[in-house]
Amino acid sequence: MKMFKPWSRLALVSVMTASLLAACSGNTGTGTGNTESPKGTETPKGTETPKGTESPKPKETVEITIMHYNGAWSEEQTAKVFAEPIMKKYPHIKVKAIGSTGKPLAEELADRVVTGNVPDLIMTTPGVGFETTIRQFKGEYDLTPLIKTFNYDLNQLDPEALKVAQMLSTNKELYSLPIYMSPNTIYYNKAIFDKFGVALPKDGMTWDELYETTKKLTRNENGVQYRGFMLSGFHLMRLNQVSQKMFDSSGEKLAFDTSEYKNYLKDIFRIYDLPGYDMNKVGQGANLNMFLKDQTVAMLEPGGVLLDEKQLSGALGDQWDFTSFPSLKEKPGVGYQPYPFVISMFNTSKHKEEAFQAMAYLTSAEFQAAATKQGSLLPVIKDKSIVATFGQESDFYKGKNVGALLPKQFASVPDEPTSPYRDIAQNELVNIYANVVHGKMEMNQAFREALERADKKIEETKVAKGAK
Known part of the structure; x- marks a missing residue:
């Protein structure tokens, strides 16, 4: 798996001016129609379904898109490492991985901005990558309200990696979450x-x-x-x-x-x-x-x-x-x-709650531990003990000194x-x-x-x- 390639600057294109769209969450309520039983078919007393325990309707299926802004990652890799685990965790969220159609990723994204087909989520470096995608196209979206809504615990993340993401804003907004570490x-x-x-x-x-x-x-x-x-x-x-x-x-x-x-x-x-x-x-x-x-x-x-x-x-x-x-x-x-890759949500996403649920899962201890064992990525969570499990499920890393992939302590x-x-x-x-x-x-x-x-x-x- 490759992570980095040298970055290229985007050509200046028309700035995206699409207004912020309201988040669309799935309907989890129950029906409110006539529930009276026909005469002669009344439910025997003592067997009624207790109120509040009715089976909820399945959540409405929504589709979000995710893009890895790094030419070293193929669309297939993005689908396997990120999209498929999200769909397994949340069956009502369909995740489509976006790659290049043959153009450089900078041109690919610029075309999507022009046509209004911007990805919901994008993974970039916290430097030039963020600046030439989210920042250049004025796609910033503050995650703070959603962090509160979903009670997301920022303390589970490596504090220095989180600090890198926090520094992408000048007014204490949080536009991104760290998603995986670059090896050192x-x-x-x-x-x-x-x-x-x-x-x-x-x-x-x-x-x-x-x-x-x-x-x-x-x-x-x-x-x-x-x-x-x-x-x-x-x-x-x-x-x-x-x-x-x-x-x-x-x-x-x-x-x-x-x-x-x-x-x-x-x-x-x-x-x-x-x-x-x-x-x-x-x-x-x-x-x-x-x-x-x-x-x-x-x-x-x-x-x-x-x-x-x-x-x-x-x-x-x-x-x-x-x-x-x-x-x-x-x-x-x-x-x-630390120089983690970060994941950000474009402010044009029509499914902000579902997109955030995907972000939260990809940065959770559950996903990070599993992906580390597979040798797919290096973790951004605070618990560094899982680095020693990197590649356990891959014969390629058998016997290798994987504990040296990250330092004992970041500067x-x-x-x-x-x-x-x-x-x-x-x-x-x-x-x-x-x-x-x-x-x-x-x-x-x-x-x-x-x-x-x-x-x-x-x-x-x-x-x-x-x-x-």
Whole structure:
């Protein structure tokens, strides 16, 4: 099963202006017609059906649609993992999975907005995914009243994952619920470790220990350049383990130029200074191919992706496993900040109560435990003990170190305002990584230029908004 792919920005289309539609709940009442028995057929005394125990009429069947805004998920996967369990739990709710008709998902959704055929529920990342779907088409819907109506317990969710969802609003509305976690782990190729006589990695490594292991594995063998470790630059910068804020209290000024953040990055960037790490010869986004196809990378953090059986078994056979993501020596066991996928309801849904019931079930301990055992997703509930059951019902994960898929503790999500300029900040974080690692720019210069560009873009955005 694949989870993530790099995101693409939607082309700007007409903003959806459909008004909020009232929720439609199923009729659970009993009939009110004439119930008097014909003469001679009266029910004998003592056998009458007690009042209030009459069998209710079956709930009215309604249909809702669910879309996974990630090209790595097929319509069939969305149906199997999410739609079918909802229908089994609630037979009166028919759930149709929506996938791509051959177009990129961005175009698919844009077409649906134009035709008024918008999905009831959509699963996205809490960053660009949410911004270019719910936010761009003004589809926000506050779940708070439905949470109260159905007595939904937010406390069952991982508090840091819930915080990520809460930060999608500036006025304390809750537009989304976290639905599954992105893994924060390292995949490793046993064959490369064996080839160079290096001990297999153990859980609980610090960045210093990973650096020393990487040195032993980074070498040129018969003209083939091997590298010990590669990771996703975006995830490193955005989900950093020191919980660095992106903005100051105004939400309009970048605040990530701090010594703590720079020192954290320097500790990791030194890997790219090892002989053989000429990143100018490595295209951005090439990490996965080097790990699976070329098999010249020993350890990989694939950027929040859960690699599927076809990818791994086809390339590495059984010569792979997980080990925990390295931590800072002063923060043992603390991984990245959580980056869960979220599920949101478009405000145009005609069946809001049923759509929320579906959301509530998909984020319940019952569903999360079952899906974890199947190896379908990583849980967002507070109880992390079920992570150890991941893939129990799949031969593919038998004997694998699945407990390393998530850290013992997530880094805290920083308290900062939800800013309309988050995309600008995130783009500049990636620019810093690329300029330092690929361009070999001095770090302070990379930060300085990034802040200058961001300030300019934010001011241009303000002017453009004011002109409308």
